[in-house]
Amino acid sequence: MLELNNVKAYYRQVIGPTQRIIKAVDGVSLKVFEREIIGVVGESGSGKSTLANVIMMNIRPPLIFVSGSVKLFTGNDFLELQKLDRDTLRERIWGREIAIIPQAALNALMPTLRIRRIILDVIKSHNPEVDEEEVIGLAIKRFKEIGLPEIAINMYPFELSGGMRQRAVIAIATLLNPRLLIADEPTSALDVVTQKMVLKTFIDIYNKNIIKSIIFITHDIATVRQLATRIVVMYAGKIVEDGSTDDVIAKPLHPYTDGLMGSVLTPEEEVRKRGLRYIPGQPPDLSNPPPGCRFHPRCPFAMDVCRREEPPMIEVDKNRFVSCWLHVKR
Numbered sequence: 125m126l127e128l129n130n131v132k133a134y135y136r137q138v139i140g141p142t143q144r145i146i147k148a149v150d151g152v153s154l155k156v157f158e159r160e161i162i163g164v165v166g167e168s169g170s171g172k173s174t175l176a177n178v179i180m181m182n183i184r185p186p187l188i189f190v191s192g193s194v195k196l197f198t199g200n201d202f203l204e205l206q207k208l209d210r211d212t213l214r215e216r217i218w219g220r221e222i223a224i225i226p227q228a229a230l231n232a233l234m235p236t237l238r239i240r241r242i243i244l245d246v247i248k249s250h251n252p253e254v255d256e257e258e259v260i261g262l263a264i265k266r267f268k269e270i271g272l273p274e275i276a277i278n279m280y281p282f283e284l285s286g287g288m289r290q291r292a293v294i295a296i297a298t299l300l301n302p303r304l305l306i307a308d309e310p311t312s313a314l315d316v317v318t319q320k321m322v323l324k325t326f327i328d329i330y331n332k333n334i335i336k337s338i339i340f341i342t343h344d345i346a347t348v349r350q351l352a353t354r355i356v357v358m359y360a361g362k363i364v365e366d367g368s369t370d371d372v373i374a375k376p377l378h379p380y381t382d383g384l385m386g387s388v389l390t391p392e393e394e395v396r397k398r399g400l401r402y403i404p405g406q407p408p409d410l411s412n413p414p415p416g417c418r419f420h421p422r423c424p425f426a427m428d429v430c431r432r433e434e435p436p437m438i439e440v441d442k443n444r445f446v447s448c449w450l451h452v453k454r
């Protein structure tokens with residue numbers, strides 16, 4: 125469905141006469157297939173949200189698209205999203221092919237507007253000519269599909285519970301039947317019960333084939349375990365591991381993944397058996413990342429080569445990737 129090829133997207137911070145380049149997404153390659161839920165995990169600041177914006181090609185200063193390609197496949201053909209301007213992206217891609225639920229979406233519904241008005245505003249931003257009744261008809265259908273009462277359409281956001289609001293956000297984001305939905309930490313501001321309900325909504329829209337694939341961004345491995353079919357691990361602007369959820373949980377290959385999973389209290393039997401670990405140190409400053417493997421200053425297994433050379437991404441098994449010198453046969 126989508127393919128990122130060696131994508132680099134940096135923030136340019138200008139402070140007086142000096143500038144800082146923050147390498148937030150730095151050489152990322154990723155294929156997204158139809159019918160999968162990808163959980164993108166990593167510590168805060170590893171570049172997950174930037175990656176989401178890159179996939180959408182929502183590039184605005186201070187973020188700069190430096191190089192690489194983002195291909196969206198449509199049947200036998202593909203579009204190179206990095207070549208499209210914002211108007212074209214808005215018209216043809218955003219909401220229709222790829223939709224995003226951004227990090228702050230829960231609080232982003234304008235409190236002074238009824239849900240009906242919000243829906244019409246969102247859809248009209250893609251196509252000002254739409255028939256309002258038709259749009260509301262579609263919205264009612266989608267609301268019912270995800271378990272929201274029809275009456276919610278005429279309510280104000282504050283009249284809905286947190287979980288209902290979040291489901292309304294999901295309904296609005298998927299109204300134009302995008303193939304890919306990106307959800308950036310959609311449950312982190314919610315209480316545990318509401319979180320469960322919202323996760324169930326994601327599983328529902330996937331199972332009902334309303335959405336072909338989902339990219340779910342979170343730092344919560346337990347959530348990913350419940351939801352994702354595949355895990356992609358980011359560290360300091362790069363993907364360091366990629367594999368099916370079961371494989372990555374049962375046998376993490378990268379020392380960072382191993383530490384990340386050990387650092388959360390998790391109900392997963394196989395993770396608990398390995399005991400609780402943590403990762404000492406901090407993620408690097410992305411304006412001046414360490415040479416070689418970016419994880420080497422924190423890695424208990426760091427070798428000379430790790431300090432010198434960046435490890436290649438290798439496929440150790442079918443659809444099982446890791447970027448770590450420990451797994452390179454030399």
Ligand SMILES: Nc1ncnc2c1ncn2[C@@H]1O[C@H](COP(=O)(O)OP(=O)(O)OP(=O)(O)O)[C@@H](O)[C@H]1O
Binds near residue numbers: 148166170175410
């Ligand atoms: N507008 C910005 N200007 C400058 N640097 C930024 C900006 N937004 C993010 N960054 C930097 O880019 C890097 C990646 O940030 P990003 O938000 O993509 O990470 P993340 O993994 O999504 O983190 P979180 O889980 O906290 O949202 C970080 O070093 C961050 O400080």
